[in-house]
Amino acid sequence: MIDLNYRNINCEIVGEENGLNIEEEFDNYKETIRKIIADLNSNKDKPGQKLQWMNLGYNEETTWYVKEFAAMVENRFENILILGMGGSALGGKAVCEALLPPYWNFLTQEQRNNLPRIFFLDNIDPDQMNALLNILDLKKTLVNVITKSGDTAEVMAQYMVLKDKMQKELGDDYRKNVIATTDKNIGILKQLSNQEGYKIFYIPDDVSGRFSVFSAVGLLPFALVGLNIDEITQGIKDMDLALKNTDIHYNIAAQNALIHYLMDTKKGKHISVMMPYSNRLRYVADWYCQLWAESLGKERDKDNNIVNVGQTPIKAIGVTDQHSQIQLYNEGPNNKIINILRVKEFDTTLEIPNIFEYTGISYLGGKTMNQLFDAEADSTIASLIDYKRPNLTITIPKITPYYLGQLLYMFEVQTAITGALYNIDAFDQPGVEQSKNYTYALMGRVGYEDSANEVKSKLENTVFS
Ligand code: PA5
Numbered sequence: 001m002i003d004l005n006y007r008n009i010n011c012e013i014v015g016e017e018n019g020l021n022i023e024e025e026f027d028n029y030k031e032t033i034r035k036i037i038a039d040l041n042s043n044k045d046k047p048g049q050k051l052q053w054m055n056l057g058y059n060e061e062t063t064w065y066v067k068e069f070a071a072m073v074e075n076r077f078e079n080i081l082i083l084g085m086g087g088s089a090l091g092g093k094a095v096c097e098a099l100l101p102p103y104w105n106f107l108t109q110e111q112r113n114n115l116p117r118i119f120f121l122d123n124i125d126p127d128q129m130n131a132l133l134n135i136l137d138l139k140k141t142l143v144n145v146i147t148k149s150g151d152t153a154e155v156m157a158q159y160m161v162l163k164d165k166m167q168k169e170l171g172d173d174y175r176k177n178v179i180a181t182t183d184k185n186i187g188i189l190k191q192l193s194n195q196e197g198y199k200i201f202y203i204p205d206d207v208s209g210r211f212s213v214f215s216a217v218g219l220l221p222f223a224l225v226g227l228n229i230d231e232i233t234q235g236i237k238d239m240d241l242a243l244k245n246t247d248i249h250y251n252i253a254a255q256n257a258l259i260h261y262l263m264d265t266k267k268g269k270h271i272s273v274m275m276p277y278s279n280r281l282r283y284v285a286d287w288y289c290q291l292w293a294e295s296l297g298k299e300r301d302k303d304n305n306i307v308n309v310g311q312t313p314i315k316a317i318g319v320t321d322q323h324s325q326i327q328l329y330n331e332g333p334n335n336k337i338i339n340i341l342r343v344k345e346f347d348t349t350l351e352i353p354n355i356f357e358y359t360g361i362s363y364l365g366g367k368t369m370n371q372l373f374d375a376e377a378d379s380t381i382a383s384l385i386d387y388k389r390p391n392l393t394i395t396i397p398k399i400t401p402y403y404l405g406q407l408l409y410m411f412e413v414q415t416a417i418t419g420a421l422y423n424i425d426a427f428d429q430p431g432v433e434q435s436k437n438y439t440y441a442l443m444g445r446v447g448y449e450d451s452a453n454e455v456k457s458k459l460e461n462t463v464f465s
Contacts, residue, residue: 014388018269050428079116082221091213093122097282102280116142179200181216210290298422301423340380340391342393343399438451
């Protein structure tokens with residue numbers, strides 16, 4: 001299983017001012033945590049509680065459908081193109097980048113075992129989009145449009161550009177190259193898909209975007225590029241079982257939730273850094289940042305009091321950021337808790353050849369890159385201790401579908417428990433909706449006229465266009 005080592009959160013290690021008396025806090029919060037976990041599990045099937053993401057690992061029907069579809073289109077496409085924003089793209093990207101061999105899209109078809117390349121378009125930068133469209137042969141591209149609400153401006157604009165181009169190049173047959181993943185009741189994408197005859201996959205009710213990675217939002221792309229989704233779901237189920245334990249002493253999601261909550265509210269650590277020592281996990285850090293920020297950054301609590309809570313998540317990459325952000329983490333404001341994410345066993349061992357006699361570098365020869373990576377992570381932790389910076393280490397045994405399923409699900413549960421500790425709704429995103437609505441207004445969507453005038457007056461003299 002995944003391991004959480006919180007030794008360096010203790011006040012004996014990082015001092016009274018920065019650390020916690022962790023065993024005492026576990027005892028203080030034992031009952032609160034027990035209730036939160038019990039509530040999560042007993043409410044997860046209740047409509048409106050937005051907890052259906054806790055059931056996604058058990059959704060055999062979706063697993064069956066996505067596998068069936070992937071088998072049906074096997075060998076037909078050279079590229080998968082995902083159109084989606086935020087929660088509709090980040091989880092898929094995180095898992096694919098972690099589990100596919102690095103530089104997957106650069107491999108030959110043979111090296112990829114005839115499996116398609118995969119591209120996530122989660123921005124609308126015209127230069128980037130145009131460049132990608134110039135690279136992709138649309139006849140050999142399967143486009144998966146993913147939007148839960150079914151009308152997010154960015155995704156629908158991307159889709160409109162693609163549809164037009166594909167129809168011009170492929171004629172009516174273009175329909176076979178489009179699939180939609182959306183809500184089954186609401187949104188324009190569903191209506192459009194029915195009209196156009198696209199294959200549709202549904203996102204269950206009560207699953208917010210950033211908690212949707214294990215619905216068809218993620219599972220379908222995973223199956224299309226040949227990832228083992230049974231192993232992923234097994235990882236989720238095993239982690240779910242472990243996290244049903246209501247005793248904080250045996251529940252790593254609850255431990256990390258409480259540690260983060262107390263660090264923020266008692267010790268002034270308002271920033272949560274996620275620092276994987278693995279390049280393949282770099283997008284997991286992005287996904288975590290969205291999950292943490294969008295779920296916990298809230299103006300009001302559940303009793304409607306203004307609270308303005310939430311830690312700011314930051315992504316850092318080991319070792320890359322040892323040569324950039326670590327200076328700040330060690331010597332700047334002591335306002336962070338640092339999550340070091342480590343991998344016990346890499347797929348590859350890379351030896352550093354013994355080719356130089358110079359004393360300044362000869363110590364490297366004969367060692368492995370893996371040893372150096374480990375030493376770098378250890379050094380970062382040691383220096384954080386020196387500077388009394390609270391840090392903890394999450395270790396996954398290996399980057400496999402099984403452990404990725406465990407890891408992501410663990411973070412989801414951790415986020416839900418932290419939300420409950422803050423007494424906020426971790427599953428809505430009014431701040432995101434606000435800017436979505438302003439975009440509709442500025443782009444002239446019918447029904448948003450009043451909003452448009454309001455935004456324009458707010459932005460007077462500052463607008464770009
Ligand atoms: O987590 C969320 O809810 C958001 O990040 C959404 O995923 C994002 O705004 C995209 O929304 P939609 O899937 O409705 O297009």
